[in-house]
Amino acid sequence: MKTARVAYRGAIHSATPVAGDSSERIRLADGRVVAEADVVWLPPFEVGTIIALGLNYADHVKELAKELTVTAKDEPLVFLKGPGSLIGHRGDTRRPAGVAFMHYECELAVVIGRSAKNVKAADAMAHVAGYTVCNDYAVRDYLENWYRPNLRVKNRDGGTVLGPWFVPAAEVPDPHALALRTRVNGQLKQQGSTADLINDIPALIEYLSSFMTLQAGDVILTGTPDGVANVNEGDEVVCEIDGIGRLVNHIVADTET
């Protein structure tokens, strides 16, 4: 059963979908059924280390080729993110004043369920608890070539959107055959398939666990395909992965009032 974490009337609850209900209601663990718009959606699990991949779809590498000095054959491009960047479904992400290029990145997020150290690819999927959707925003105006992508680009408050649901691995027959897409204000902007991952999930777990112990609750953001575009204040950004979820986010101004 897929699960969410939501805040409702002063407490944090686990929640599940209401079977056969088309009116966008969810059921709290205590049995109450509430409208999904009446809760605050949190990241759907207790998030540990946030591990992100850059340049992990061949078409996206081609899209960025003009500014790159690497090829897809290099070591996976891994970077880490901090907990302050996390935000849930239906949240607002702030767009810094005066920037020219802030873009979404729709990504399959792989949640670790069992500690992994020196795990071979053939055994890796047994360490996966499940999946969710991530929108891993970047503000390209701030890119610098030191430990790139630098935190000012990728680790901004509210820039790592996760949710709405945690979907157990057993409910995802093939995580490498999922269509993903991003719509901005209803218009299709980004489309891809996890079949096109350069480093697939077992390869990523083998690589990462070769030098760090992955722990339950750690999450691997597997990268984004071709089709990133600028977003502006007022935009509704919806990242969707078939069978995993439809993650809604709104872009707001970066004002203090």
Place this chain on the structure above:
Amino acid sequence: MHGMTHPAPPFNLSVPPYRLSGAVYSALLNDPQQLQALGDAVHQPPYKAPPRAPVLAVRPRNALAGDGDTIAVPAGHGALRTGAGLGIVIGRSACRVAEADALSMVAGYLVSNDLSLPLASHYRPAVRQMARDGFCPLGAAVPAAQVADPDALAITLALDGQPVWQAHTGGRVRGVAALLSAVSGFMTLQPGDVLLLGISADAPLACAGQRMTVTIAGVGTLHNTLVAEAA
């Protein structure tokens, strides 16, 4: 899901917020001599220009360790670059803090040893070299009120009990207040988060079998022993 498989860092502090959050950020290239050592390469590809914003890295929970923990040197690597330095423990939510107000956001300070495999390049995030298990030991924190000037502290590294290297928290690209202010300009630091001021340019190497002792005057001492990774 299972719990932590590695020892928790020293989470307690005698002043609010009383414990660390587990979020640790390390300032990189915060000693001007690190960039000077690169010479004209700073202006050449892939870097093309000197850094403008603070250069940072996340230190994940698997990398955190405490005083007295042993740390494994990976097989096939002869030595680690040591990373003696000052850790700044955040006491209040710090977002867009002016430099003049920054020190009022600090709960305390601690000794850190931000280890890494030797790096050939500063272009990519170097997670494989830095985010390894136990590579970021942190000592016990002392309240900020006990540290008169965090930018004027002597740092000593001893290997097997012999002092081999000395450094200083001063003379950084950004000192404690300037760093905290600049980082809070693009990401909010929360109570219990730790921001490492950064290593010094000439931090020495250490090998498996060596006992590292980092001392910062007025802050504390952090002991860790390097061991060869079990085959």
